[in-house]
Amino acid sequence: MESQPSDINEAIEASGEVTLEQATNKAKEETDSLLNVRLDIAVTGETGSGKSSLVNALRGLKDSDEDAAPVGVTETTTEPTPYQHPTMPNVTLWDLPGIGSSNFKAKTYLKNVKFDRYDFFLIVSSGRFRENDIMLAKEIKKKKKVFYFVRSKTDLDVQFEKERKGIDKEETLSNIRRNSEEELKGIGNPKIFLVSSWDTSEFDFEKLIDTLESELPEHKQSALLQSVPVYSVAILERKVRMFQKAAWAVALASGAIAVAPVPGLSVSSDIAMVGSFFTSIYHSFGLDDKSLERLSERVNKPHLKSLKMSPLVEELIQMSSLRLGASALGVFLCSLVPVAGSAAAAAISFTTTRTVLLKGLDALAEEARKVLREAGLE
Structure with missing residues (x-):
């Protein structure tokens, strides 16, 4: 494990497994569980x-x-x-x-x-x-x-x-x-x-x-x-912690794809995973138009209906695409080198994707906190 990039060691440790292969398999299972179970x-x-x-x-x-x-x-x-x-x-x-x-x-x-x-x-x-x-x-x-x-x-x-x-x-x-x-x-x-x-x-x-x-x-x-609907700050923060824990799994699943020396495969897969991740957060935090409308009616604050959060999600996905695209060349070149290069490609993809996911999560969580403050549900 010492010969692997430190970010990969960190991912393995986060998974609770011993080897990169075991950690990657668990990451794929957890990502599927997050999105599809x-x-x-x-x-x-x-x-x-x-x-x-x-x-x-x-x-x-x-x-x-x-x-x-x-x-x-x-x-x-x-x-x-x-x-x-x-x-x-x-x-x-x-x-x-x-x-x-x-x-x-x-x-x-x-x-x-x-x-x-x-x-x-x-x-x-x-x-x-x-x-x-x-x-x-x-x-x-x-x-x-x-x-x-x-x-x-x-x-x-x-x-x-x-x-x-x-x-x-x-x-x-x-x-x-x-x-x-x-x-x-x-x-x-x-x-x-x-x-x-x-x-x-x-x-x-x-x-x-x-x-x-x-x-x-x-x-x-x-x-x-x-x-479950976001009816309090406590339930929102539990959702935030859940997505924070899930970010390593999505990032590591992305890193596994980066090992394959196919131009464009890693970045396209990363963008799809990031888009699904942010969309899940957006709905789970109650930031979609219908959820905001229902909250507005429940707390009798009509101005909440006018809040539009979908542009934020679109902006996050666009910014993420640029960030992930910028790292794609390094990932591809590393993937061409047997063994050591593959590990380096996985490390680059893992680190970049995790950073993008956590920053996007923070932005959406802050917007959700603002909505709860506006609704008087602090």
């Missing part, structure tokens, strides 16, 4: 529990948005219905029929909804958890899959208790938690999250995402974190 989330519960609204909230949508899952006081979902994330098509939320409805009895429910396709289940209730919820959780547990209980419409409960009974927010939340734990005592130690699909910055929504991220398989974690 599938995540299928099942949202279930009794009819009228708020399943569809939760599906919309997890996709960063309002119930009234054009692509939102339909909601209503009666059962609007008659079969498992997939809803792709609006900016991450590899993430799908499945709005499942209400458990206990005439076509989906609790005992045969999992078979009917094709249980194996989902990574985990969110069991939703807008009031007390009932026998069907418990039966479903036990069946999921038998099949060794993960489930979480979500108490929806918590904002309405808090408002009702305050207006009608004079009970403050913290006491109401404490009562709901205690009652929910009592209702689900047959499950063991159930994980219960109190949420509002209308305002994901309130209550346990962030705690739910934290728990899901920590308990999902590693290759699924980035898909979840990228897909």
Whole structure:
């Protein structure tokens, strides 16, 4: 390892592997995981529990948005219905029929909804958890899959208790938690999250995402974190750290391509990877026009709609293309020299691409922080 350029040694160390070949393979896997890994989330519960609204909230949508899952006081979902994330098509939320409805009895429910396709289940209730919820959780547990209980419409409960009974927010939340734990005592130690699909910055929504991220398989974690809406500075900074960690993998995958002595191959591949990386960040940080429009309406600050971040992404990609193109000749000439030249080409490509990625990430993160300040969500 000592004979290799120091940047390559650094990349190997960042990967946690021993050899350049092992590090490169891991980089390719992590890059693919960042951009392409599938995540299928099942949202279930009794009819009228708020399943569809939760599906919309997890996709960063309002119930009234054009692509939102339909909601209503009666059962609007008659079969498992997939809803792709609006900016991450590899993430799908499945709005499942209400458990206990005439076509989906609790005992045969999992078979009917094709249980194996989902990574985990969110069991939703807008009031007390009932026998069907418990039966479903036990069946999921038998099949060794993960489930979480979500108490929806918590904002309405808090408002009702305050207006009608004079009970403050913290006491109401404490009562709901205690009652929910009592209702689900047959499950063991159930994980219960109190949420509002209308305002994901309130209550346990962030705690739910934290728990899901920590308990999902590693290759699924980035898909979840990228897909959740930016509702606080804390979630934004977690996304920033995720992309910072991923930058080495994208850069090293680029370095592996640079070893091949084909004119233009490295720089064209680098530009494609950089473009995909920046586009993923742009959507994940909620800087696209639709996300800014939804944020503007939620916090009642119309001027946020006029912010246009797409020119920044285009500028970053253009500047990156110039920077990567400037290093292309050195990469190509090094790649012509057997062994040592290949390592040098990989080092040049790795260093240049990583620098470009991190600088672009910093620029987009700063814009996202400004947006949150403007929205009053610091």
